[in-house]
Structures are given as structure tokens and as C-alpha cells.
Amino acid sequence: MRRVWRLPALFLLGGVIAAVVYARGGDPTTGVAFLVLFALLALVHSPLVFPKPLPAAEALRRAAADGSPVVYWRPGCTYCLRLRLRLGRDASRLHWVDIWRDPAGAAAVRAATGGDETVPTVVVADRPHINPDPAWVRRQLPPRT
Known part of the structure; x- marks a missing residue:
């Protein structure tokens, strides 16, 4: 913490x-x-600056229910900050997991990246994407209801 x-x-x-x-x-x-x-x-x-982080299990459960991506991040990461700022208000529509607060989230990132903790790692439809373009992430959001 x-x-x-x-x-x-x-x-x-x-x-x-x-x-x-x-x-x-x-x-x-x-x-x-x-x-x-x-x-x-x-x-x-x-x-x-980031939306309230969730535990990895809760973020995955919510993503399965609403189709929104899960973002694994950590404070101090400039790429995470770039993603967050470029998403603007749409950032609140994603599920954010702070890998420094959640060991399960850190383990998920290590599994997706071959053993390191490269963030942001964005999971869309059970497929991890390492440091994706913010415009691409925005396109992955489900339509507003």
C-alpha cells in the first residue's frame, strides 16, 4: 500500500x-x-487520478457481465498515465486493477507478458494486449446504453 x-x-x-x-x-x-x-x-x-481499483477477480467478473475491458496498471507508470489521460471520461467505463495492491492482478499480468509486469495490460475478450493505443482501447468499449 x-x-x-x-x-x-x-x-x-x-x-x-x-x-x-x-x-x-x-x-x-x-x-x-x-x-x-x-x-x-x-x-x-x-x-x-485513476478510477477506484478493483481486485482482479471482481474486475474479470464485471467485464464478463458488461463486456468492458480490464486494465492492469500501477501508479507511477507513464504509459498507464497516458492511457488514463487519453481515455478521458471513458476511463471510468473500464475496470482498473492496480497490480501493486492486488497480487492476483500482478500474477495475471506476469502470465500474460511472459513473466514481467509490463503495464498497462488491457484484457479484452480474455485476450491480453500490452500497452495498446488509447484510441484502440476506446473502440473496444461497449456502446453506451
């Missing part, structure tokens, strides 16, 4: 340090700018 917050915490700490250094050097405006920038980086790399 703590591992998912390590990178955001480091970004925030870096921002605070930069802000203090610039403020003590007589340039508080630049310090505040760095603090804001690093806080935004911390937010973007945090689990807060």
Missing part, C-alpha cells in the same frame, strides 16, 4: 525542498511555482 504513494511523496518532497531553497534565496515566487509544479506531478502520478 505504501509503495503506491512513494513516487508522489518524492515529488511533493522535492517541491517543498525547491520552494524552501528559493524562498531562502529571496525568490519566493519561483519557490511557489516549483511547489505547485511538483504538487501537480505528485497528483498525476498518484492513484487518485
Whole structure:
């Protein structure tokens, strides 16, 4: 659980340090700018940007019921972030599994990728797709009802 917050915490700490250094050097405006920038980086790399993660078994059950893809991801992954941001509001229509929180999800990714934890791994109709194009993922979504 703590591992998912390590990178955001480091970004925030870096921002605070930069802000203090610039403020003590007589340039508080630049310090505040760095603090804001690093806080935004911390937010973007945090689990807060992603929809609420599900356990792998629950995500697969829901995917079987509604036909939506399952996305295996982890915080701090730039490719996962790119997928999430490019999907926009459609991201909430997918089932997200955080492999750092769910050992079964990590095992599913390792099985799909030949032993490593390459994410995002998107499962559509029981077929894994490693780091697919966000436009392709959007096309895999079932029509809205």
C-alpha cells in the first residue's frame, strides 16, 4: 500500500525542498511555482487520478457481465498515465486493477507478458494486449446504453 504513494511523496518532497531553497534565496515566487509544479506531478502520478481499483477477480467478473475491458496498471507508470489521460471520461467505463495492491492482478499480468509486469495490460475478450493505443482501447468499449 505504501509503495503506491512513494513516487508522489518524492515529488511533493522535492517541491517543498525547491520552494524552501528559493524562498531562502529571496525568490519566493519561483519557490511557489516549483511547489505547485511538483504538487501537480505528485497528483498525476498518484492513484487518485485513476478510477477506484478493483481486485482482479471482481474486475474479470464485471467485464464478463458488461463486456468492458480490464486494465492492469500501477501508479507511477507513464504509459498507464497516458492511457488514463487519453481515455478521458471513458476511463471510468473500464475496470482498473492496480497490480501493486492486488497480487492476483500482478500474477495475471506476469502470465500474460511472459513473466514481467509490463503495464498497462488491457484484457479484452480474455485476450491480453500490452500497452495498446488509447484510441484502440476506446473502440473496444461497449456502446453506451
